[in-house]
Amino acid sequence: MSQSNMASLTIAVVLALSAISLPNASAQENQVTSTEIMPDTNIQGIVIDEATWVLERSRRMSVDSSDAGSGTDFVADQQWLVLKGTPKSAITFSCQQIVGDENAQTRLQIAFDLDKSQDEAKEKMLLRHVTGQLTLGDKRKSERFVWNPGTMKMVPHSRNVARRVFNAAIRGEHIKLKTRGETYFDITLPEINQDFRDFVKVCPALQPKPG
Secondary structure: OOHHHHHHHHHHHHHHHHHOOOOOHHHHHOOOOOOOOOOEEOOOOOEEOOOEEEEOOOEEEEEOOOOOOOOOOEEEEEEEEEEEOOOOOEEEEEEEEEOOOOOOOOOEEEEEEOOHHHOOOOOOOOOEEEEEEEEEOOEEEEEEEEEEOOOOEEEEOOOHHHHHHHHHHHHOOEEEEEEOOEEEEEEEOOOOOHHHHHHHHHOHHHOOOOO
8 A cells, every 4th residue: 555545544534533423322313513512322322421442333435635536546444443431532543444455554543532522524624733742651752643623633643653552551551642732631541341352353453463
């Protein structure tokens, strides 16, 4: 998979997370338009009142880069694992598999939802680049992010961030994320559950390499 295609996929993840409210059955069914934060739910619509990992239904999305031509560059199947039950923010792990390309490299990616009340899609989205301090356990590191201020979602530039946070989740470490003078995460990641384990099973990027 070319670097341009991977860049397109990374930005597509930002745009997908910006345009889609990660499922909240109550809000969708009642067409709630308020910015009030609705209760987190799992795919059965059960309200989640404490931090836990939730495996969402898989989705298929088309990706078209900014190069000439109107045809779709590729189609990717996405699987999402979301940290729900937190007061205001959420973490989403995503795993993409390029449809029809067995040789395409699958990567684990991560998005930080800084404010769940801002999940309304915007007609015009302006992506910005910001710096944040990410602390996992007792290790703090400065990271660069692509940020959509309209939906308050961020995706890190470095692909290693997803792996680091994923491993921190396995260890049950504390996570803290500070950017633009605000702290958005300051919690201990919950224990891994069956949804977390099922995500590992369906994400090729998390499978042991043969040989």
